Structure formats: C-alpha cells, structure tokens
Amino acid sequence: MSEASGVATSAAQRTESDRLVKHGRIRALLHRPEIGAFAGMAFILIFLAIVAGNVVYNPLGIKNNHGIISQLGIISIGACLLMIAGEFDLSIGSMIGFSGMCMALMLKWGLPFGLGEATPMAAFFITLALTLTIGWLIGTIVVRSGLSSFIVTLGFLFVLRGSTEVGFRTFNQGSTQISGLPDFKQTDWFAYLFGGDAFKWVFDLLFSFGWNVNRSGDQWVPGLDAKVGWWIIIALAAYFVLSRTKLGNWIYATGDNKEAARANGVPVNQVKIGLFMFTAFCATIFAASQVFDTNTADAAKGNLKELEAIAAAVVGGAILTGGFGTVVGVIFGAVIFGLVQNSVFYISWIDGSYYRVFLGSVLLVAAFTNENIRKRITGGI
Amino acid sequence: MTDKEPVIRVENLCKKFGPFTALNGVNLAIQAGEVHALLGDNGAGKSTLIKILSGVLQPTDGTIFVDGVPTNFRSPRDASAAGIGTVYQDLALSQLSSVTRNFFLGREITIGSGPFGVMKIKEMDRITHDEMQKIGIDISDPTQSVGTMSGGQRQTLAIARAIYFGARVLILDEPTSALGQKQQMEVLKTIRRVRGLGNIAIILITHNEIHSQLVADRYTFLSLGEVIGTGAKDELESRDIRRLMAGGADIADLAEELAKV
C-alpha cells in the first residue's frame, strides 16, 4: 500500500522537463546532423595525407583541390537550399553550360543587336539577368502547375543544353566551343573578381617561410582561385539566412509542411521561386569563374554537375522530402567529393573512375543516415 | 453572464454548396470566458460553420457580428485579425522544425523587416517557453523538434500560439479525436486553463459526449445543417445531450434500427 502510493507521488511530481536528459557540449556536438559528413571528411583528409600527402598537400595540390571543391560547393549550396524547401533542380548543369555560352559569345562577338563591344561586367550582368529570368520561369511553372520539380527541371535540363548547342552553332560560326578569349583577368578588375586569385597573402606568407617555392627559386603558386572566395561568401550568406533570418524559417517550413506554412502566412510560392532563382545564380557564378579563369567555353560544360550538387546536398543532410539539411553539412559534402574527385588523379595506383564508385557509395550511406535521423525526429513515420 | 454582448454572434447563417444546403439559418452566440461545445452527427455542418467563422468559406446568407459589429471575413487573415484563432485538426505544424520556429512561424520577431530580418532567437525561445507554461506544459527545450512532442503537447503548442497572437475566440476542431486517453486529458486540462484566463471564448467541436460534459459551459446541437437545441450546462441533462448529439433520435430508436439490420 505504502509502496504503491510512493510510486504515485513520485510520478506526479515529475515534470516534462525531467524527461529530457541534458547533455554536455560534446554530446550535443556528437548529436548534430553534420557529424557523419564531418567524420567522412576527416577520414578522407587523413587517408590522402598517408597515401599521397606530398602531392595532395603541396601548394599546387592545395590550389587545385580548392578549385574543384569550391566549384562543386557553390552549386551544391543552391541545390541544398532548394531541397530544404522541398524542391529539386536538375537543370543546374545545363544552366552552367548555358550561361558560360552567353558570356563567352558576348565577349567574343560583342553585345547582342550590334550594341558594340561587351565588357566582362556587361557580359556577366546580361547573362545573370537571363539566367535569373529562366530560374524564375522554372519556379513559376513548378508552383503554378503543381507538377513535380523533378519533371519540370528535367525538361529544362534538355531545353537548356540543346539551346546552348544551337546558340553556339548559330552565333559562333558553327563551332560549339570558344577558346582563346583575351585574358580579361589581367586587364579588367571585374574579370579578376571571377578569374583572378584569392588569399594571395597566405601564399605570399608561405613563400616567405620558404615552402611555396618552385625549382627556379621563385614563388610557386600565387594564390587560390577566386571562386574559393565566392564559395566562402555564398556559404556564409546561406548559413546566415538559413539559421538566423525569417526567410530561413520560411524555407524550412515550406519544405516540411507546405500547407502549415501557408496557413501561417508564409509566402510559400515566392520562397520556392526565389530559390529556383538562387540555384540559377549559383550556376551563373560557377560559369563566370570558369570563363574568366580559362578564357574558354564549350557546350558540354557543367554536364552532370546537377547530380553531383544534389549528392553533396544529401551528404549535407538534405532529404528529398524537404524540411531538413544544413549549410555546414553541405560544405563538408563538397569537400569530400571535390577532394576525392581531384586527388584520385594524383594517385597512380588508383583508377580515376573509382571516384564515381566512391560518390555513389557515400551518397547511399548518407541517404540512409538522413532517413534514420528523420525517423528519430518524427517518431518513425 | 448571458446579458453581456457576445464576442461572436451569428444570425441566420446559410451555406449552400450548389444545390446542397450545408447550413440552413444557424444562430449562435459565443461568450468570453466560456467553453461552447458544438455537437452533432457526421455531416451536420460543424466544420462548415467554423470554416465560415475562420474566414475559409464565405456564407451564402446571414451575418457574423464581432462585438456586436456586423463583419465580413473575406479570408482567414481577416478572421485572425478580428481575433479568431482556429486550431485545425492537422494543427498546421512542421514536424522537423523546433518548437520556437513553429510558434513564431510567419510572425517571427526580427531586427529589421522583410524576409532578411534577423530573428531574435533568444527572445523567441523565452516567450515560447513562458507561453506554453502558462497553459500548463513545461517544455524543457524550445529548440527540440515538434516531431518529438506528444500529440497533446502539439495541440497545446497550437493553442498557445493562437492565444499569444491575439486570439479572443479559439476554435478547436475535434482536438482530442486522434489522441490516447492520457493525452486527451492533457488537452482537456489545457482547455480548462485557457478558460481560466477569463477573456477567451472557446468553441469546441467534439464527438465525445464525456469530454463535452467535462469542460463545456454551453451546448449547441446541429443536425442536417440546423440548430436543434442549445442551452447552458445546468439546463441540460446528459440524456438530452446524448439524444441531441445523435441528431434528435432517441437511443431506443437507434436500438430498433440496429435490430432491423
């Protein structure tokens, strides 16, 4: 009798807050959704140091790795935000080819309608206006028609790739590539923003410490590619928007429960359209950094990039049904894929095609992990 | 109590869906500080009535008075501006987001306006915690995802949110229907506490006779789109309630009907 009443009072005195065990900082860190991606990245970094440290971590290796990583990083942030809002963009790769074509055509043959020479700035902003409009169009079609964005953007994957080839043949004397553009980054500050160097001071410092030296005793690598800077800026902005602003809250809510978001006054359609425009923006930045770095463009640029971007977003915790994912995770995802893609070519005893095997396997592991996290949060539905 | 001006009064409310009359001249008065149970069989028109009150549907005929002033709700936004907060059956919550982010969804407290306004997360966390506690649930961690909360806690979250954002009339459409016994009790307690605040009117739709007897102060019975009975708790006997809930049919009749099958 006394035993029974003892149980009853202790149950009555317990409150809801007693049921959640408070963990320390480290436990909380280990429970973050990005921890898997972080572990994967750490593993790759250590593995490469052991098997090919001398080529992967020398100044040139670092520059090249960062180039590949940041390219993928830029578009995967766009893909990730869109996936959090519950949509998909398969047209990113074709958009890269398309905007590269627009810029290169203008730089080579002048502005449309015979308006004279195109400066790098004019070529970039006219292209951006065009790609943002296409992004807006894709978004509008998706929200108005209610069709799955998978199908709509698959349509644009083909339309844009085809238009790129047609555009080249029509305006470039039948050739689907442009090479040997003037080296604008030497003469034009705007072109330098995309094709020039970033973090030169770090490499100057390394040179003064006697590490960044080539065979003739001069400074070896001047700096990282400018696109690394763009990646960092876009990542910081996306992180801030997603975690701190009203819009970030709307993006998560839109992907999680569209009707709930709408009932609470969130402009769901505008959020989605805006994010389709953001992926178009990311693709345009990708293309600009390629055009102004290499002074070339061709119709096949960006092929399959949309799938790598989506894979990196999945490693970043994004789930196909939306409402979940983080920028920090997608940064780790881009580092993992970029690093491996670039490094396997340095390592003679690994066939470069293992990159795809690796990408596919990591994607599956990440997808399983995300699904488990989602089930844990929603109680297994 | 009854001679006070009702917060919401509807007069001769009609709603037709094409040839089908869902509501046929409904009259209703809702007082502050009261729980008003809206009862009736499936298809009686309860959801239609509250959809009109929350601005989702427009009436074919009739008038809604808010504080005695005839009012037209053209959209849910109009209704919530007039202080009518509706807690739908699906609760309009996003499961993967935190309690705080849900509480303030669409009405975030920000520095700077526009979509890029920066959320004051600390303040939002504190308000969420305090408002939930006021109606009886002590969530330990406002950053926990809604998906990890119990059904009763979610209902409380939706109610706390509606009240905090100025609801004077709270409409609850079958808030206990999908819950287990203990969580049903939790929701009933929440309703009690909200009633205790004194200035909020609650419209409660339920099919559960016991629940309505536990918390309601006044009843209105709908059947086939018309009011077939209304009254305060002390004026009605539970036998009447059961009969009216079944649309006016006597239980004996039901037994007879069953026997015929």
Ligand SMILES: Nc1ncnc2c1ncn2[C@@H]1O[C@H](COP(=O)(O)OP(=O)(O)OP(=O)(O)O)[C@@H](O)[C@H]1O
């Ligand atoms: N949009 C509509 N078009 C046509 N008929 C409708 C529409 N909405 C409701 N009805 C009809 O109006 C009647 C009342 O429906 P309502 O949803 O209000 O019932 P209810 O009392 O809420 O029932 P329940 O207890 O099952 O929730 C039903 O016969 C329903 O079929």
Ligand SMILES: [Mg+2]
């Ligand atoms: Mg109903």
